Structure formats: C-alpha cells, structure tokens
Amino acid sequence: MASNSTQYQGACICKSIHITLQGEPVKAMACHCIDCQKSAGGPYQTCAIYDTQNMTVDDPSNNLKKYVFPKETVGSGHEKHKFFCGACGTHLYNQPMKHNGEKSVIKTGFLDSADGPGVNLFEPMGELFTKDRASFVAPIQGAKQFERGF
Ligand SMILES: [Zn+2]
Ligand SMILES: [Zn+2]
Numbered sequence: 001m002a003s004n005s006t007q008y009q010g011a012c013i014c015k016s017i018h019i020t021l022q023g024e025p026v027k028a029m030a031c032h033c034i035d036c037q038k039s040a041g042g043p044y045q046t047c048a049i050y051d052t053q054n055m056t057v058d059d060p061s062n063n064l065k066k067y068v069f070p071k072e073t074v075g076s077g078h079e080k081h082k083f084f085c086g087a088c089g090t091h092l093y094n095q096p097m098k099h100n101g102e103k104s105v106i107k108t109g110f111l112d113s114a115d116g117p118g119v120n121l122f123e124p125m126g127e128l129f130t131k132d133r134a135s136f137v138a139p140i141q142g143a144k145q146f147e148r149g150f
Contacts, residue, residue, distance in 0.1 A: 010111035010118055012090035016061045019092060021106065022054040028108070028122035030140060033129035035069065039082065039091045040109075043134035048106045048122045052095065055104050063087045071097075075149055 008021040025048035036045040057064065065086035074080045079097040084090060094105040111118030126144040127133075139145060 008111055008118075008121060012063075012085035012088050012092060012110055014063075014085060014088035014090075016059070016063045016087055017085050017090075017092065018058040019106075019110070020056040020058070021048070021050055022056075023050075025050055025106070025122055026103075027126070028124050029126050029128055030124040030143065031128040032131075032133045032137075034132055035080075036129075037132070037134075039107075043137045044127075045091075046108045046119055046122070046124055047094075048108050050104050050106055052102055052104045055093070055106070057092075061087070064092075 006023055009018065011018045027049045028047070029049070030044050030046050032044045037043060039045060063086045065084055067082040067084070069080040069082065071077055071079045074096075076096060076098040081095045081097065081101070083092050083094070085092065090110055091107050092110055093107055095101045096103060096105065108119050108122055111121055113121055124140055124143050126146060127140060128146050128149055130139070130145050131147045133139075
C-alpha cells in the first residue's frame with residue numbers, strides 16, 4: 001500500500017504530546033455540532049478519521065486526559081470519548097464507542113505542516129450538523145452538506 005508510507009504529525013500547544021498518523025485519512029470532515037463548538041471555543045471543528053491502529057500517541061509526561069460523553073447525550077446512543085492534553089487543554093481526538101475505539105476522529109487543528117497551518121492538510125469533503133452552523137459561517141465549497149450526522 002503506497003499511500004501508507006505518508007506520515008502526518010502534530011503536537012498540542014505545550015508540545016508534551018506528539019501524535020503520528022500513518023497514511024491518508026479515511027475521511028475528512030467539518031463538524032458544526034454543539035459539542036464541537038464548545039470544544040473548539042468557536043464555530044466548528046475539522047476532523048480526519050483514522051483507524052486507531054494507524055495513530056501513535058507519544059505522551060512521556062502522561063498528560064493525556066479523557067472525558068466521556070455519556071451515551072444518553074450522543075446521537076449514536078454510544079459513549080464518545082474525548083482526548084485532550086491535561087496541561088494545555090488542546091483537544092486532540094475523539095473515539096466514538098460506536099466503533100469500540102477502533103476509529104479515531106483526529107482534530108486537525110493540532111497537526112503541524114511545513115507549509116503553514118496544519119489544518120490545511122485535509123480539506124473537508126463533508127460538513128456535519130449544518131443545522132447548528134454559525135450564522136456568519138458560509139458552507140465550504142464542494143463539501144457535501146449533512147444536516148445532522150451521516
Ligand atoms: Zn499540551
Ligand atoms: Zn461535532
């Protein structure tokens with residue numbers, strides 16, 4: 001698999017947690033749901049979905065923290081686990097328990113790139129929860145629009 005030789009890397013704001021992603025994402029999305037807005041402290045989050053086995057988390061200071069969204073509050077009816085740096089607060093990824101942690105929803109804002117902001121690495125191919133889109137944010141050109149989840 002040729003595309004699997006590609007690697008992407010990123011770190012939290014305090015640089016204590018480094019994450020390496022192997023290969024290209026399964027999907028890249030923007031999500032406008034209220035959980036994403038609150039986590040971002042802004043209008044939406046951008047995400048790249050990876051098989052968890054293709055993600056390596058390097059956390060020598062043991063700063064990785066987890067918050068569990070109770071299943072009653074998640075549309076899928078399964079818990080959603082949110083992982084973030086306990087030292088600087090950077091949101092790193094989610095794991096929907098609908099997939100038993102086998103899929104990771106990478107928050108692309110922490111990715112690093114030599115060519116500018118890492119968030120540019122994966123252009124969203126779809127937008128989720130557009131019903132909650134901020135009134136001042138326009139749809140991303142060419143991205144499929146979903147009123148809720150998939
Ligand atoms: Zn940090
Ligand atoms: Zn969301």
